[in-house]
Amino acid sequence: MTESRAISAIERPLTTVDVVIFTVRGGQLQVLLVQRPDGPGEPFPGAWALPGGFVDVRLDDSLEDCARRKLLDKTGVSSPYLEQLGSWGGKSRDPRGWSATHAYFALLPFESVQLKPEDGKTGKTAQWHPVNALPPGQPLAFDHAEILQTALERLRSKVEYTSLPAFLLPEPFTLPQLQKMYEIVLGRPVDKSGFRTRALAAGFLVESGAMEVGSPRPAMGYRLKDRGAAVYFPRTFSPRSS
Amino acid sequence: MTESRAISAIERPLTTVDVVIFTVRGGQLQVLLVQRPDGPGEPFPGAWALPGGFVDVRLDDSLEDCARRKLLDKTGVSSPYLEQLGSWGGKSRDPRGWSATHAYFALLPFESVQLKPEDGKTGKTAQWHPVNALPPGQPLAFDHAEILQTALERLRSKVEYTSLPAFLLPEPFTLPQLQKMYEIVLGRPVDKSGFRTRALAAGFLVESGAMEVGSPRPAMGYRLKDRGAAVYFPRTFSPRSS
DNA sequence: CGAATAGTGTCTTTCAGACATTATGCC
DNA sequence: GGCATAATGTCTGAAAGACACTATTCG
Known part of the structure; x- marks a missing residue:
């Protein structure tokens, strides 16, 4: 049994955290990617990858702390919507050895992001890429394509019955703007009336006064009642509320 | 940057896998727990814990392999429903150091389980415990109470709109039996007709001939069309199918 | 025949989808 | 007034919840 061996003798996998950071820009769902460094011994040199890296047992008190640190480092955003996505681990996903990554996914308004023009030391650059038009002919590093795919599926699935897209907008926002976020993520039009x-019945919005938004008629502005958590719309198999 | 340090110099967290194994026995949802060993340096000696342990980079090709190995070891079951639950990691969850666990949850029919009477080497015993009546006054080891809680929430939530409870029954089973599984997990009665x-409209069942089941009238037996995956019932916000 | 369980039918309410209509502000 | 967008109203069909009813087997 593993437990009967001395702790120090146990061979420990590499432990990393990766973050799938989504935003909407120019009417498209986009994901933030960084380029792998070129140094000796570096896996996938020059390839695009999800932002992430090793857990630093001195800096990070927890996995989520680690994810937030990497997110803050790359985007300057300190409190986006952040959710754990899952973990991927095995002997062959990283040429440097048995490794396990804890993947998170984040949603943030494009306007809130301040990308560093360039990461001085490593020369790595972070860039937004439309999820439907990733750099062609250049597969993502590690198993990041699979992780991104899972994140997309999770996002699209949850959008059907949660308030997630609201985290893609700066506050305050209007209902037509919010509807657009739903449409962009889902990739199909959504009926306005329904x-x-x-959205209003779900009770996650608070009115915050009319807004000028560049269209003929001003619209009501809304804020999230609770930026800390998404709201789930009613599901089936549940007893009727009223 | 962590990446610029030599790989060998990076301090690696302990990496474990834990499995929340559910079954239904005696009309109750139950979870399999093991007792922590008593040896020197062992954390939480004697406490109940989720079955799990260190990833063995020699034995396990992947995290899921590791979970299956532990599950087979404890229950003798080789292909239950198995799903990743999430990961928990931080500096203080294990007194032996920074650790991260990858949690899975499994569903299996009670009848398929062969618990070893006792794990010879360590004297550890695995036992079923009703989730509503865990050993009183004895908190679970590590953060396993939180992991179990999360597993329960995930299970109860997914039961509302998936075929998950079918994995709690040996095949073939009848619709009334399946309905009972839903009711046990949800903790409330479910209307028979609806x-x-x-269940039939969801299309995950295949008829397999009438069954004697100890009740006056025989019922139709069913098997799962695909034991590899759960089926999701239709959700809201989707265009009508027909 | 009666008891017990399996399985079906019917009514009603809710609600989402589709689409029409009204409201408001700017040119 | 005309136009563009915001917001609301109306109709319909699908489906879930509630509950009544029929069917089958055993004693």
Whole structure:
């Protein structure tokens, strides 16, 4: 049994955290990617990858702390929507050895991001890429394509029945703007009337006064009642509320 | 940057896998727990814990392999429903150092389990415990209470709109038996008519001939069309199918 | 025949989808 | 007034919840 061996004798896998950071820019869902460094011994040199890296047992009190640190480092955003996605681990995903990564996914408004023009030391650059138009002919490093795919599926699935897209907008926002976020993520139009009814009934919005938004008629502005958590819309198999 | 340090110099967290194994026995949802060993340096000696342990980089090709190995070891079951639950990691969850665990949850029919009467070497015993009546006054080891809680929430939530409870039954089973599984997990009665309609419409069942089941009238037996995956019932915000 | 369980039918309410209509502000 | 967008109203069909009813087997 593993437990009966001395702790120090146990061979420990490499432990990393990767973050799938989504935003919407120019009407498209985009993901933040960084380029792998070129140094000796570096795996996948020059390839695009999800931002992430080793857990630093001195800096990070927890996995989520680690994810937040990497997110802050790359985007300057300190409190986006952040959710654990899952973990991927095995002997062959990293040429340097048995490794396990803890993947998170984050949503943030494009306007809140301050990308560093260039990461001085390593020359690595972070860039937004439309999820439907990743750099062609250049597969992502490690198993990051699979992780990104899972993140996309999770996002699209949850958008069907949660308030997640609200975290893609700066506050305050209007209902038509929010509807657009849903449409962009889902990749299909959403009926206005039904959308409004459901969004308002879900009770995650608070009015914050009318907004000028560049269109003829001003619209009501809204804020999230609780930026800390997403709201789930009612599901099936549940007893009717009222 | 962590990446610029030599790989060998990076302090690696302990890496474990834990499995929350559910079954239904005696009309109750139960979870399999093991007792922590008593040896020197062992954390939480004697406490109940989720089955799990260190990843063995020699034995395990992947995290899921590791979970399956532990599951087979404890229950003798080789292909239950198995799903990743999430990961928990931090500096203080294990007194032996910074550690990260990858948690899985499994569903299996009670009848398929062969618990070893006792694990010879360590004297550890595995036992079923009703989730509503864990050993009183004895908190679970590590953060396993939190992991179990998360597993329960995930299970109860998914039961609302998936075929998960079917994995708690040996095949073939009848619709009334399946309905009972839903009711046990959800903790409330479910309407027979509606249940039958939805379950059959979801299309994850295949008829397999009538069964004697100890009740006056025989019932139709069913098997799962695909034991490899759960089926999701239709959700909201989606275009009508027909 | 009665008891017990399996399985079906019916009614009603809710609600999402589709689409039409009204409201408001700017040119 | 005309236009563009915001917001609301109306109709319909699908489906879930509730509950009544029929069917089959055993004693």
